[in-house]
Amino acid sequence: MIRSIAQKEFASTLRDRRFAVLSALVLALLLAATLVGRRSYQAGQRERALAQHTVNEQFHHQPGRHPHRVAHYGSFAFRPRAGLSFLDAGLDSFTGTSLYLEAHQQNSVNFSAAQQSGALLRFGELTVAFVLQTLVPLLLIFLCFNAFTEERETGTLPLLLSQGVTMRQVAWGKIAGYGRAAALVVGPALALAAALLVGQGREASGPDLWVRLALFVASYGVYFFLVIVGSVVVSARQRHARTALVTLLGCWMLGCVILPKITANLGASLFPGVPKAQLDAQVHEETQRGINGHNPQDVHTAALKAALLKKYGVKTEQELPISVNGVVMAEGEAYSSRVYQAHFAALTRTYERQNALSTWAGLLNPYQAIRPLSMSLAGTDFAHYVHFQQAAESYRYQLVQHLNRLQTSMGYGDKERRLDAATWQRIPVFAYQAPPVRWAWPALLVPALALALWAVGLSWLGLKWLARSPVV
Amino acid sequence: MSVILEAKDLRKEYPGKLALKSLNLRLAPGEVFCLLGQNGAGKSTTINLFLGFIEPTAGAAYINGLEVAANSLAIKKYLAYIPENVMLYPHLTGLENLALFSSLAGFRYREAELRVYLTEAGLPPEAVARRVGSYSKGMRQKVGIAIAVAKHAQVLLLDEPTSGLDPKASNEFSALLQQLSGQGTAVFMATHDLFRAKEVGTRVGIMREGELVDVRPTAALNANELEQLYLTYMQ
Numbered sequence: 001m002i003r004s005i006a007q008k009e010f011a012s013t014l015r016d017r018r019f020a021v022l023s024a025l026v027l028a029l030l031l032a033a034t035l036v037g038r039r040s041y042q043a044g045q046r047e048r049a050l051a052q053h054t055v056n057e058q059f060h061h062q063p064g065r066h067p068h069r070v071a072h073y074g075s076f077a078f079r080p081r082a083g084l085s086f087l088d089a090g091l092d093s094f095t096g097t098s099l100y101l102e103a104h105q106q107n108s109v110n111f112s113a114a115q116q117s118g119a120l121l122r123f124g125e126l127t128v129a130f131v132l133q134t135l136v137p138l139l140l141i142f143l144c145f146n147a148f149t150e151e152r153e154t155g156t157l158p159l160l161l162s163q164g165v166t167m168r169q170v171a172w173g174k175i176a177g178y179g180r181a182a183a184l185v186v187g188p189a190l191a192l193a194a195a196l197l198v199g200q201g202r203e204a205s206g207p208d209l210w211v212r213l214a215l216f217v218a219s220y221g222v223y224f225f226l227v228i229v230g231s232v233v234v235s236a237r238q239r240h241a242r243t244a245l246v247t248l249l250g251c252w253m254l255g256c257v258i259l260p261k262i263t264a265n266l267g268a269s270l271f272p273g274v275p276k277a278q279l280d281a282q283v284h285e286e287t288q289r290g291i292n293g294h295n296p297q298d299v300h301t302a303a304l305k306a307a308l309l310k311k312y313g314v315k316t317e318q319e320l321p322i323s324v325n326g327v328v329m330a331e332g333e334a335y336s337s338r339v340y341q342a343h344f345a346a347l348t349r350t351y352e353r354q355n356a357l358s359t360w361a362g363l364l365n366p367y368q369a370i371r372p373l374s375m376s377l378a379g380t381d382f383a384h385y386v387h388f389q390q391a392a393e394s395y396r397y398q399l400v401q402h403l404n405r406l407q408t409s410m411g412y413g414d415k416e417r418r419l420d421a422a423t424w425q426r427i428p429v430f431a432y433q434a435p436p437v438r439w440a441w442p443a444l445l446v447p448a449l450a451l452a453l454w455a456v457g458l459s460w461l462g463l464k465w466l467a468r469s470p471v472v
Numbered sequence: 473m474s475v476i477l478e479a480k481d482l483r484k485e486y487p488g489k490l491a492l493k494s495l496n497l498r499l500a501p502g503e504v505f506c507l508l509g510q511n512g513a514g515k516s517t518t519i520n521l522f523l524g525f526i527e528p529t530a531g532a533a534y535i536n537g538l539e540v541a542a543n544s545l546a547i548k549k550y551l552a553y554i555p556e557n558v559m560l561y562p563h564l565t566g567l568e569n570l571a572l573f574s575s576l577a578g579f580r581y582r583e584a585e586l587r588v589y590l591t592e593a594g595l596p597p598e599a600v601a602r603r604v605g606s607y608s609k610g611m612r613q614k615v616g617i618a619i620a621v622a623k624h625a626q627v628l629l630l631d632e633p634t635s636g637l638d639p640k641a642s643n644e645f646s647a648l649l650q651q652l653s654g655q656g657t658a659v660f661m662a663t664h665d666l667f668r669a670k671e672v673g674t675r676v677g678i679m680r681e682g683e684l685v686d687v688r689p690t691a692a693l694n695a696n697e698l699e700q701l702y703l704t705y706m707q
Contacts, residue, residue, distance in 0.1 A: 004575040008561060008568075015563040015603075155559040159616070162523055163576035163623070164548035471525040 001165050005173025006180065009147075013181040019143055023185045026131065026139050030189035033128045037086035038196050048078040048097060056429040064418040067403040067410075068329060074102030075399070077392035077430045079109065082379030083209040084216060087193055088129035090380025099389070101396035101430070103333065103403070106283075106340045108276065109389060128189060129374050132220050133367060134256050137227045140182055141248045144231035147174045148469070149241040158471055167467045171232050178228045186224070190217055208436045215437070215444075216377045222451045223370040226458055233462040236469045255367040263361045263368065267354035274347055283336075283343050290335035291328060301328050318412050325415065326408030333400050341393075348386055355382055362450035369450035376443045379434055383443045387435050395430045402427060476501050476550075476658045477522065477627050481531035484517050484682075491517040493683040494531065501626065504649060504659040506669035506690075508702055509679035515662035517682070519629050522660065523553060535627060549578070552625035556632040558616030562605030566590055566615050569604055573619040581622065593618035594644045609636045617648065628652065630661040634668055646672045666702060670695050678705045 013019050055076040062070060077099045085092055096109035148171075151157035160170060197209060231248055238244040274282070291300035305324050309315065317324050355372070362369025375381035406423065407414055477499040484492040492514045499505050507515050520526045521533050524544030533540040535547040560569045570586050581589070590600045593614045604612060613636065620628055628649075634642045642665075649659055649672045663669055669676050670690055676698065677687040685705055693701065 001576055004572055008564065008572050011568070012561055012563040155555060155557060156561065158520075158523070158525060158555060159553065159558065159560075159573070159619070160576065161525070162548060162551070162553035162629075163573050163619075164545060164578070165576050166545060472520055 001169050002173040002176060005170055006176035009174050009177025010180045013143060022139055022142060026135055027185050027188060029135065030128060030131050031192060033126050033131050034189050034192050037127055041081050041086035045081045048080055052078040059429065060425045062421065062424045064420045066415065066418055067406040070424060071103035071400050071403040074100060075430065076100055077395065079388045080432055082384065082434060084212055084378040085380050087216065088374045088378035088380055089127050090375035090378055091382060091385055092380045095385045099392045101392065101399065103400045104336055106393060133370055136186060136224065137252060140224060140227045141231050141252060143181060144178050144228055145235055145245040145248050146241040147232045148236040149238055149244050153241060161471055167469060168463050171236065171463055171466050174232055175228050179225065182224050212377045212437050216374065219370060219373050219377065219451065222455050223366060226366050226454050229458045229462055233466050236466040255365045259361060259365045260368055263358045267357040271350050271353040273350050279343055279347060283340050286339045287336045291332045304328055304331060320412055322408045323410050323412060323414040326404050329407060330401055330404035333404060337397050351382060359446050362447045366451060366454050369447040373444060373447040376440045381443065383440065388432060391432055474500060476536055477660060478534040482521060482528055482533050483530040484521060484526065485529040490682050495684055499658045499660060501656045501658050502653050504653050504672050504674045506673035506676045507662045507679055508666065508669060508676055510706060513679040514682040515679055516631055519631050519662055522629055550625060551627040551629055552620035552623045553629045554616045554620050554633045556635050557609065558612045560604045560612055560615055563603060565603050566595060566600045569615055570618050570622060574622045577623045579622060589618040589622045590615065593621060594641055610638060610641050613637055617645065626657060628657055628659045630659065632663050633661065634665055642668065666699055667695065670698050678702060680705050
């Protein structure tokens with residue numbers, strides 16, 4: 001029975017010219033967004049790989065220098081684009097692409113697309129995720145709003161039910177039929193995405209990426225199922241198609257526009273973040289209280305020097321087998337790094353609280369569940385960004401401390417000497433390894449749970465409610 | 473007498489309105505009961521109660537011994553329904569509509585069989601594969617008849633089924649009803665058409681303001697007497 005109704009809905013939908021036009025438009029948008037996204041991904045990836053290679057080469061081919069000069073010369077960490085970022089760019093356009101790594105200083109990731117683009121980016125990018133999250137639900141609403149109202153208005157519902165089917169069976173049939181129609185619109189774009197992944201070779205598209213893609217497709221499958229079930233339930237509970245359409249468009253506007261903005265603003269006012277300038281000033285102020293390797297009058301430096309003399313049982317710095325300056329630099333770096341990490345962790349916690357508020361709002365609004373889920377699976381959410389930033393900071397710290405150790409080993413009078421060029425070639429370069437999907441699981445849990453609850457709740461309560469709808 | 477359709481003190485009230493007042497009625501297999509009455513008299517309410525689309529305020533409706541309200545799904549296999557205005561799915565053809573409704577009733581027919589049902593119901597052969605969106609009301613009504621016949625139901629519930637049919641189609645419909653009645657199908661038909669009621673009915677009932685005020689065997693009345701009786705109650 002359900003299959004017969006599903007087949008009827010599918011056939012009717014395909015023969016409806018309005019749906020054909022709308023779905024062709026959405027499909028074209030999806031395919032265009034996939035191809036444009038892919039092109040932008042490849043160009044971005046190429047540029048970043050080239051830039052990373054260039055700075056790595058420049059670092060390795062420095063002439064003979066003092067290690068601390070090399071530490072100030074620094075390097076860059078370029079954030080590689082996540083494999084599925086062409087489907088959901090997430091925060092990528094706003095979070096920057098490169099980080100300057102140098103001694104004593106933890107810099108921000110710079111050169112985001114938003115920094116380099118005009119005001120047009122404020123309108124949002126045409127990404128596959130945008131089309132899937134906002135436009136496809138709109139298409140589904142137009143497809144399903146009259147699922148029952150039309151049957152009721154034209155009088156086919158009594159005839160249908162007189163054949164011995166229940167409202168619930170009719171609803172499931174319709175849901176299955178509309179689901180097939182939706183798959184026809186969305187399927188080709190996701191198949192294209194899969195084909196593009198296959199095309200980039202095994203190395204670039206490892207099993208982790210396929211797991212991410214599979215979960216991405218499954219998540220959107222559940223999201224569309226919710227939109228279809230919700231629309232069918234609303235249609236069953238309304239007497240007239242116009243009322244059902246207005247109700248559903250109201251829900252769409254509330255879910256896709258109003259609630260996300262409300263929760264974002266609420267999050268920012270409940271958990272206010274520290275402005276960048278203020279954070280820098282706080283870190284600078286606290287760092288000044290610790291050891292400062294560039295200040296000969298620093299009391300901490302004097303104390304450290306005294307401790308070293310005592311440890312080695314000598315009276316003068318000249319007698320020490322190590323460079324005091326190197327040790328001071330290493331201590332200073334460790335101190336400033338601790339200060340920065342504490343402030344950075346506090347700031348990250350603030351942003352995480354803001355994001356968590358929005359993510360928990362997914363229990364009220366499926367759009368706010370699919371958004372973080374989609375970004376997280378695509379590797380373009382805040383957590384993935386922080387992962388890169390932490391990896392880059394960890395590399396910066398290791399690099400600077402390695403150079404400080406080299407300086408320390410040079411002994412007294414190191415400032416007058418240099419290490420040969422081959423030294424820099426032995427230092428490993430920055431190579432970012434994006435985290436696997438299982439790392440992202442904690443971030444996926446709440447939105448996935450919210451979508452699952454919506455799916456179970458709507459299927460159970462919604463259809464129970466629907467079954468009590470009047471026939472005539 | 474075996475009873476296939478029965479109403480026992482069947483009553484339906486809406487807020488501020490009594491739609492059906494304690495209906496008591498029994499129909500035997502093969503009987504054709506024509507319910508006459510003005511618009512709003514309670515004819516469609518009665519049919520909807522037998523279909524289980526609305527719940528009675530009091531009393532009960534029975535189909536084949538099963539109480540409709542408690543067995544609203546089970547009783548559907550015994551009955552077929554043709555509304556006043558058969559509305560079908562406009563994007564599907566006549567064949568596809570019949571195949572759909574038949575499959576929902578548990579019958580899967582081959583295309584040739586579907587064509588026979590449709591043409592026997594009076595649909596022109598060249599129209600069966602056309603989309604229903606291009607059908608006239610009469611053609612849709614014929615598809616509705618084919619749907620009812622293909623279901624092999626023991627009870628036919630008809631809500632002014634000949635409304636909008638041309639005289640030839642109405643005549644063919646009457647012949648079909650008589651044929652089904654002869655095969656043991658009970659027919660409960662709400663209609664304004666006194667002529668058709670006299671022609672096909674075995675009994676006629678007159679309903680006024682939700683009350684079945686008179687029931688007569690059609691054999692005991694000629695057409696004029698039936699009209700007079702009806703007009704008397706409608707005054």
